[in-house]
Amino acid sequence: MAAITLISGSTLGSAEYVAEHLETLLQQDGLTTALLHDPELDALPLSGIWLVVTSTHGAGELPDNLQPLYEAIASQLPDLSAVRYGAVGLGNHEYDLFCGAIRQFDALLQRCGAQRIGDRLEIDVLQHEIPEDPAGEWIAGWKVLI
Numbered sequence: 029m030a031a032i033t034l035i036s037g038s039t040l041g042s043a044e045y046v047a048e049h050l051e052t053l054l055q056q057d058g059l060t061t062a063l064l065h066d067p068e069l070d071a072l073p074l075s076g077i078w079l080v081v082t083s084t085h086g087a088g089e090l091p092d093n094l095q096p097l098y099e100a101i102a103s104q105l106p107d108l109s110a111v112r113y114g115a116v117g118l119g120n121h122e123y124d125l126f127c128g129a130i131r132q133f134d135a136l137l138q139r140c141g142a143q144r145i146g147d148r149l150e151i152d153v154l155q156h157e158i159p160e161d162p163a164g165e166w167i168a169g170w171k172v173l174i
């Protein structure tokens with residue numbers, strides 16, 4: 029059975045709730061999961077499946093809790109060729125850099141050799157009052173690809 033490491037980046041809680049919702053849905057399918065809110069590179073398995081769920085803050089920036097992991101990966105450039113991952117972003121299209129955080133994270137993981145599973149999901153919180161809804165629809169398609 030696949031084990032999935034969920035990594036959540038959130039400032040005000042919305043992305044964290046989405047990550048928790050997706051974890052629940054994956055567990056209901058019998059998948060084994062671990063959800064990390066303050067992930068450190070040393071604590072992450074460098075193989076298997078990751079699911080990154082992050083909002084964007086500042087001007088297209090990562091939430092504070094995800095920034096250290098991003099910087100650790102960017103400076104160490106670990107070999108992530110044994111990692112496959114999903115990417116979910118929350119943002120607001122009125123900002124110039126819509127979903128900038130997940131786009132940055134996605135690009136960095138690919139630079140390290142990780143392979144994305146399926147398309148990146150970018151949820152516009154102005155269009156979706158309940159971001160768990162589009163996330164739940166997306167995960168139904170994603171999980172058949174893993």
Ligand SMILES: Cc1cc2nc3c(=O)[nH]c(=O)nc-3n(C[C@H](O)[C@H](O)[C@H](O)COP(=O)(O)O)c2cc1C
Pocket residue numbers: 037038039040041042043044083084085086087088089091118119120121123124125126127128153
């Ligand atoms: C100060 C601030 C800056 C933001 N900057 C961006 C941005 O640059 N790009 C974007 O797409 N969304 C931006 N957003 C929207 C947030 O990503 C969105 O509200 C999200 O739902 C917050 O999720 P969270 O509660 O997990 O942090 C910003 C929101 C705030 C409050």
